[in-house]
Amino acid sequence: MELLVDPEYWKLLSIPLTAGLIGWVTNWVAIELTFKPLVYRGLRPFGWQGIIPSKAEKMGRIFVDSTMSRLGQLSELFEKMGPERVATHIIFTIRPRLDAYTDEVMQRVDPSLWNRLPAVVKQQIYARVRAGLSERVEALMQEIGARFTDLIDFKHMVLERLTGDRALVNRLFLEPGRAEFAFIITSGLYFGMVFGAVQLAVWVVYPAWWTLPLFGFLVGWVTNYVALNVIFRPLRPVRVGPWRVQGLFLKRQDEVAAIWCHLVTREIVTIRNVVHEMLTGPRSATLHELIRAHLRPLVDNAVGVVGPLARAVVGADGFARIKESVGEKALALSVEPFEDAAFVEERATVIEYWLTRRMRQLPPEEFQDLLRPCFKEDEWKLLLLGGVLGLLAGLAQLLLLWR
Numbered sequence: 402m403e404l405l406v407d408p409e410y411w412k413l414l415s416i417p418l419t420a421g422l423i424g425w426v427t428n429w430v431a432i433e434l435t436f437k438p439l440v441y442r443g444l445r446p447f448g449w450q451g452i453i454p455s456k457a458e459k460m461g462r463i464f465v466d467s468t469m470s471r472l473g474q475l476s477e478l479f480e481k482m483g484p485e486r487v488a489t490h491i492i493f494t495i496r497p498r499l500d501a502y503t504d505e506v507m508q509r510v511d512p513s514l515w516n517r518l519p520a521v522v523k524q525q526i527y528a529r530v531r532a533g534l535s536e537r538v539e540a541l542m543q544e545i546g547a548r549f550t551d552l553i554d555f556k557h558m559v560l561e562r563l564t565g566d567r568a569l570v571n572r573l574f575l576e577p578g579r580a581e582f583a584f585i586i587t588s589g590l591y592f593g594m595v596f597g598a599v600q601l602a603v604w605v606v607y608p609a610w611w612t613l614p615l616f617g618f619l620v621g622w623v624t625n626y627v628a629l630n631v632i633f634r635p636l637r638p639v640r641v642g643p644w645r646v647q648g649l650f651l652k653r654q655d656e657v658a659a660i661w662c663h664l665v666t667r668e669i670v671t672i673r674n675v676v677h678e679m680l681t682g683p684r685s686a687t688l689h690e691l692i693r694a695h696l697r698p699l700v701d702n703a704v705g706v707v708g709p710l711a712r713a714v715v716g717a718d719g720f721a722r723i724k725e726s727v728g729e730k731a732l733a734l735s736v737e738p739f740e741d742a743a744f745v746e747e748r749a750t751v752i753e754y755w756l757t758r759r760m761r762q763l764p765p766e767e768f769q770d771l772l773r774p775c776f777k778e779d780e781w782k783l784l785l786l787g788g789v790l791g792l793l794a795g796l797a798q799l800l801l802l803w804r
Contacts, residue, residue, distance in 0.1 A: 413601060413604070413605070415798070416597055416600055416601040416604060416613075416798075417594045417597030417598045417600070417601055418594070418597065419597065419794065419798050420593045420594060420596055420597025420600055420616065420617070420620045421589075421590045421591070421593040421594035421597055422590070422593070422794075423589075423593055423617055423620050423621060423790070423791045423794040423795070424588075424589030424590055424591075424592050424593020424594070424596070424620050424621070424624040424791075425586065425587070425589040425590040425593065426589070426790065426794070427589060427620075427621040427624065427625065427786070427787040427790045427791055427794075428585050428586045428588070428589030428624055428625060428628060428787065429586045429589070430786065430787075430790060431585075431625055431783045431786055431787050432582050432585060432586060434449060434451065434452070434783070434786065435451060435452050435453055435783065436451045436452075436453055436454070436571045436574075436575065437451045437454075438450060438451055438454075439451060439454045439567045439568060439571075440454070440567075441455070451567075451571070452782065452783075453570055453571055453574060454567040454568075454570060454571065457563050457564045457567050457570045458560055458563070458564050460563060460570050460573070460774065461556075461559050461560040461562075461563040461564065461570075462556065462560070463770075463774050464559055464563070464573070464669075465555060465556045465559050465560075466556075467770055467774075468770065468771060469555075469559075469670075471759075471763060471767055472756055472759040472760060473755070473756075473759060475549055475550045475553070475555055476546075476549055476550060477755075478670070478675075478752070479545075479546055479549040480546070481751055481752050481755045482672055482675070482748055482751070482752065483748065483751065484542040484543070484545070484546050485539075485542070486748075487542060487672070487748075488535075488538045488539050488541075488542040490738055490741070490744050491538050491738045492534060492535055492538055493738075494737060494738040494741065495534070495734060495737075495738070496531065496534060499527070499530055499531055499534065500527045500530075502730055502734070503526060503527060503530050505730065506723065506726045506727055506730055507723070509726050510722045510723045510726055529702050530699065533698070533699045533702055534699070537695050537696060537698065537699050540695055541691065541692065541695040544691060544695070545679075545688070545691070548687075548691075551684065551687065552679050552684055552687055552688050552691075553675060553678050553679050553682065553684065554678065554682050554683050554684055555678075557678065557682055557683055558674060558675070558678035558682065559669060561678075562668070562669050562674065563669075569668055569669075572664060572668075573661070573664065573665075576660055576661070576664055577657040577660045577661040577664075577771065578650065578657075580649070580653065581632045581649055581650050584628065584631075584632070584649060585625075585628040585629070585632070588624065588627070588628045588631070589624045589625075589628065592620075592623070592624040592627055592628070593620050593624050596616065596619065596620045596623060596624070597616075597620065599616075600612070600613075600616035600620075603616070610799060613795040613796070613798050613799045614792045614793075614795035614796045614799060615792075615795070616791075616795060617791035617792050617793070617794050617795025617796070617798070618788040618789070618791050618792040618795065619788070619791070620791045621786075621787035621788045621789070621790050621791025621792070621794075622784050622785070622787050622788035622791065624787065625783055625784050625787040626784055629780070631648070631649060632648055632649050632650045633648045633650060633651070633769050633773060634648050635647055635648060636648060636651060636765040636766060636769065637651075637765055648765075648769070650769065651765045651768065651769060654760075654761060654763075654765075654768055655761050657771065658757050658760035658761045658768075659757055661760065661771060662753050662756040662757040662760060663753055663757075665753075665756065666749040666750075666752045666753040666756065667749055670752065670756075671745060671748075671749060672739055672744075672745055672748045672749070673736075673739045673740070673745050676735065676736060676739045677736065677739075680732070680735055680736065689728075689732060692728065692731050692732060692735065693725075693728035693731075696727050696728060696731055699727070700723055700727050
């Protein structure tokens, strides 16, 4: 009982308890500063931006060059999107308004001629446009499939998406690695108390003032280091007595693959984003020309029903304007079918299944790279930060308890 009221006893007991608290706090701060803030706060060089958001472009390059390259080729991605299904959806979306689109194009080129045409001739034009649409769209999709890698700058698409949404970069690591980040924080408490017990033994034998801040630094540094290694090491299962030991992140490969692929196929590698990149990205001119080239036969066939006299009235220039107007209208409508949320989700589910299966088959050496870059980037900063915070906590303990 006397021991319980002895102030020196509580001071000594506070050493491992404080070390555990230091380990918990430093690990929590390290994780927070890995992802926050999204933008730089402070006056350079006295400020901070989350390590991952500050490296959004580099993370995007790793995403393309390291992760996606292991999961499949671009040609496979297009195949999994289902070009036949895409063509069917485009036709289904556009066909109900095709007559109105035809009216719009013809009114733009020569409204007086179009208004003078008999209704029966207009109906023939509408019918030819409707009849030729399926063939033209299917042929276009076949050529896009054959030239897909030339039509899309996949890296540009990913970098545009990630650098424009740094919170999404964080989610690529936070959502699949949520369990590991929670472990890092809580493990700081347990590892810290273990080191605190060593610190206590040293203090009892050699109570020099500098041991408290020194051990505080070591606790902050080492708890981060140990936690990171427990997540990724050992790479493959190792039998230790009755236990089967493997890095925590690697043990969850199936679960992590499902979470990561669901996020990627809803936010980054979506059919909407792919189409947008092909239509507006650095290589868009090639697709624009493809669309125009595949629609020219449709125009030739449809306008042919107006007869030689009407074609003479329109003239070569007018006929060329019709083709150009049809091309412009097609480009304007190209995105519309991919704004259908149900269709986008249907294709995302197919791609997700394919990516998830591939990711679950990755060997541990490659699978770890999904989360490892998050820690490799400026890892020394996190370790040093943990050490400095631990040192400050050790000094505070020295001043408050051992004056």
